[in-house]
Amino acid sequence: MNTKYSDLIDQTYYFPQEEFKLQDTHLKFHGIDLMGLVEEYGVPLKFTYLPKISDNIGRAKDWFRKAIEKLDYKGSYNYCYCTKSSHFEHVLNEALKNDIHIETSSAFDINIVEKLKESGKITEDNWIICNGFKRDQYISNISKLINTGHKKCIPIIDNYEELDLLSEKIEGKFEVGIRIASEEEPKFEFYTSRLGIGYKNIVPFYKQQIQENEQVSLRMLHFFINTGIRDTAYYWNELNKCLKVYINLKRICPNLDSLNIGGGFPIKNSLAFDYDYAYMVEEIVNQIQLACEEAEVDVPHIFTEFGSFTVGESGGAIYEVLYQKQQNDREKWNMINSSFITTLPDTWAISKKFVMLAINRWNDEYERVLLGGLTCDSDDYYNSEQNTNAIYLPKFKKEKPLYIGFFNTGAYQETIGGFGGLQHCLIPQPKHILIDRNTEGEITTKLFSTQQDAGEMLNILGYN
Incomplete structure (x- = not known):
């Protein structure tokens, strides 16, 4: 037996x-x-x-590189680490060996960024993507980072007030992104994410607060799915809705050139785990390219913000x-x-x-x-x-x-x-x-x- x-x-x-x-x-x-x-x-x-941190970063970069080459995609790929997954110095030190960028979620994240800049592990060439609901301390810290010369810092607008709060603190011109308030999975307790601005409101928001604003330009559209990147009808439907918003914005906003695909890859939770990462990456890049070609707009540079996948x-x-x-x-x-x-x-x-x-x-x-x-x-x-x-x-x-x-x-x-x-x-x-x-x-x-x-x-x- x-x-x-x-x-x-x-x-x-x-x-x-x-x-x-x-x-x-x-x-x-x-x-x-x-x-x-x-x-x-x-x-x-x-x-x-x-070493597993660097290994997973390398794997993801390789999947995107191969997909971009295969499809002759004209945009670039940028890997961001979502610091909220683990803020420890040893994690950031390992991750930053791999030519990546940083996504933050709250005020003290910026203090970590400043420490990493002091030690030379982050430079002016690293993108700092600032997500999350922003109030006084977070606004102040983001503004300080931009005012001291880090122009590759992009605050992602989460609500209608944030743009004015940032404009009061930041000296001179700066770039922003807008987060889409995606619809949650049907089984979720509520219908729409509490984070970001609704699909139908993004273009009007841009026209009212950004289009004629000489201080601010829109660089990025941010799309986040709470369930992560999965091969489901729900995920593909939300991605296509996001692409429609990107296309509508791109037609009236030439500066918009980046799409941040929030929500991460799943990680192994069982010895029976099975997930085709390479297929998912290629299909995401393909869907973006097909939508943009059909609409006759330039494809965006692609950003991802993998947290659990990086360190889990x-x-x-x-x-x-x-x-x-x-x-x-x-x-x-x-x-x-x-x-x-x-x-x-x-x-x-x-x-x-x-x-x-x-x-x-x-x-x-x-x-x-x-x-x-x-x-x-x-x-x-x-x-x-x-x-x-x-x-x-x-x-x-x-x-x-x-x-x-x-x-x-x-x-x-x-x-x-x-x-x-x-x-x-x-x-x-x-x-x-x-x-x-x-x-x-x-x-x-x-x-x-x-x-x-x-x-x-x-x-x-x-x-x-």
């Missing part, structure tokens, strides 16, 4: 995969000895594998199963030595699934379990894997420690979880490891942050 955990994975998925391989009974991730990490640093721990697949978390609780005839709870709510908040906030695999004991028999976190909150659990609708792990044995890994967790989890601050039920934040490769290709590790201790939390709470 095939009762081993390795048999289960082999029967359920194509395995091994590019990033996941087995060495004896232990899992390796991009060649990283995960049990070695456990033995050196202990658990729980989180890690960031920096670089992250992981490793836990130990501390104990198993048999709560009834069917439910076995494996208790981890941390909390899902605090370390992987998307698992409970939006029921997001990550790739989850045992780190060790792949030759042991498996069992069906539920995973529980340490907080005294009924929502602190993880109970199903994508495509299998259950969790199977090597059988719990008190004398044989079991370690489990969650992978592709690098986007949003630290900022949503409140890195460095209070954690639910005061469960400490795990240590965080940075993993890189040296010039010889050898794996290197560095401790980025230690596990929180009681003193740090008591200090935040005012006890020290």
Whole structure:
């Protein structure tokens, strides 16, 4: 009988995969000895594998380059990193090695941009695309950036008041974009995105506030789909509506030359993940070109703002199963030595699934379990894997420690979880490891942050 955990994975998925391989009974991730990490640093721990950031940027650039060459597309392609996915310096440092641009979401993002300019990692040649709802501090920071000479900074107008607020602060001429308030997916709780300006209102807005305004010129139209870039009738319909707006604007606005395709690529959330990135890129470029040719207008330069796709697949978390609780005839709870709510908040906030695999004991028999976190909150659990609708792990044995890994967790989890601050039920934040490769290709590790201790939390709470 095939009762081993390795048999289960082999029967359920194509395995091994590019990033996941087995060495004896232990899992390796991009060649990283995960049990070695456990033995050196202990658990729980989180890690960031920096080379994956550059790898994904390179892949996307290559897909667009090939599509543009194949279709003889006359516009250029510009890769932007959406900083809200992860603001950490080590992430930005790695991403900026790859000739990319930056998309910001709030006031303090601009302070990060200024720091990166001081260190020479961002120059006047980098586009800074400023999204989000803008009020005093964000407006001031954007204006300061432009006033000090960064002309490749484009505020994306989100509402009718922002243009006047920017005009009051910015000295001289500047360029803007306009964000389209796209219609949400039919199953969404409301009809139209709260962000941006409605399809029908964009041309009138341009005519009233920009067309005769000598201080401002329109450079970019911004199109964002909350569900990301997916091969669905909904996505293609929204893209075509966006292109109609672009064409109508282009006919009356010669300065308009760029289209920002917001919404990112999906990332791997299961070993059964299947997505044809190259096809999607080619079809997007093709649809833009066909619409513009039919309307007899110049094609736009294409911008994308990939956040999760840039950094998501670089992250992981490793836990130990501390104990198993048999709560009834069917439910076995494996208790981890941390909390899902605090370390992987998307698992409970939006029921997001990550790739989850045992780190060790792949030759042991498996069992069906539920995973529980340490907080005294009924929502602190993880109970199903994508495509299998259950969790199977090597059988719990008190004398044989079991370690489990969650992978592709690098986007949003630290900022949503409140890195460095209070954690639910005061469960400490795990240590965080940075993993890189040296010039010889050898794996290197560095401790980025230690596990929180009681003193740090008591200090935040005012006890020290």
